[in-house]
Amino acid sequence: MTEHKPRLRFAPSPTGFMHIGGYRTLLFSWLYARHTGGSFILRIEDTDVARTVEGAIEVMLDGMRWLGMDYDEGPIIGGQYGPYYQTQRKALYQEYAHQLIESGHAYRCYCTSERLEQMRNAQAAQKLPPRYDRHCRYLTDEERDANEAAGLKWVVRFAMPLEGETVVHDEIHGDITFKNSDIDDAVIVKSDGFALYHLAHIVDDHLMGITHVLRGDDWISSAPRHVQIYNALGWEIPLFYHVPNVLGKDKKKLSKRHNAPSWVELKEKGFLPEAVFNFLALIGWAYDDKTELFTREELIRVFTLDHIGAAGGIYDQDKLLWMNGVYIRQLSLEDLVERALPYMERPEAEGGLPDSVGRSLDRQYTSSVLHLEHERLKTLGEAAEVVSFFFVDELHYETAMLVQKGMDIGRTHAGLVRARDLLNSLEEWRHEVMEPPMRELAAELGLKPGQLFGAIRVAISGRTATPPLFETMEVLGRERSMARIEQAIERSA
């Protein structure tokens, strides 16, 4: 019944940790599958055993989970088109490789890597494009038998048509035409018997009934080879969408070493997955000329493939930061506390509160602290730093910070003394109660509110920027606030 529904796949290879650009392409496929009610399949392209990195798949799957993307068929959960690891499909590829050889579309190549290297060097010297010279394509039966008898190792190469053109129909770029003579005979099965991407993904996509292939546009150059293989096998070609890659600030393809964060880093910095999800959807895709804040459900509803652009987009962390702030502000206070707590409670070295602060944090108190900081936060990760003065016993600041613009140490001291006395005389420790008389005091002292309040702000927090002063003091508590003002009075004496 889902037979004619779209089936999309994402096929990562576990050769490293996938960066955020990979998730963007994954997101597009996932969104479209969900938009159409089709299926989303995950397939692990692990044929390059030598480069496989331990744990890469798990981290990748965790990233999907973090971002809120599920899949209908794939590793762990399986599915009716499995297995979903290419290393477990080896026999399948060999079968089709054999079929291609039988039909004359592929051949065994016995060239050694030494010979190939020599050949390429010679081509480079003559400024020719490096291309396999098809030496083994034209071996006689006798030569072939001799090679086999000698037990030479071989690979399978796909025999590209020598003449003519291949047109790749791409839903984003339109038709792209290649001269067949520009494309050499690629290896499709290695000497260890494993198929390469060029063969494996075609066999899999076909057998798994994939209807839409979304992949990075760096695949365009090998796409003509793929259509030829589809043709040779007599299979229907899925719709191709070569989506633009996400670029780094230097406009180069993202690479983990270089300029791309992994989802783990984003999580550690305290970006919300829903913000990252929203942000990612907007690189290379746009709904209209103004809407850019979307919930997951909205995105699923409005996401279509025809709005994907053709040009590569740069990953702009500043905008992500802004969007994350928007999402944080939309959180209820309870949610904020719930989600910020783990960040605040991690070790100081990892960005948490100073280790001197006992864990676990008092929820009620943290909640009132976060209430004040809510609209000021851009990431969950920065919470600890910004609110630490609420939790710490000792404040560290330069005495000079107490002195506000247009003030001197003497007047500051005097102001603090008068403020202390006034505050001490208050019946209630609520900001509405503190503020009016404090304003009067400032006026009486001939000071601007900021001059008096600024000094107190530094006294109670050790900082020049905090949430509104009296609310801060209310949360900090009477004891602690007065003790800190007292200290400031001593320091400024």
Place this chain on the structure above:
RNA sequence: GCCUCGUUCGUCUAGUGGCCAAGGACGCCGCCCUUUCAAGGCGGAGAUCACGGGUUCGACUCCCGUACGAGGUACCA
């Protein structure tokens, strides 16, 4: 080198022949609000739509070329 793709404000982008002397957002600047910092409101700078030719009554939108950028050119994906 060869092949291919791409090119609208610094960045993400809207724009599918007239609605565009190009709209939104981030960032930046200024003003307002204001006890600081944010948030919010208002305003501003910022793109001769890479350049040059066509096609057309009319082009950011179609075609060709050039430049620049990127990708590919592996028994990697």
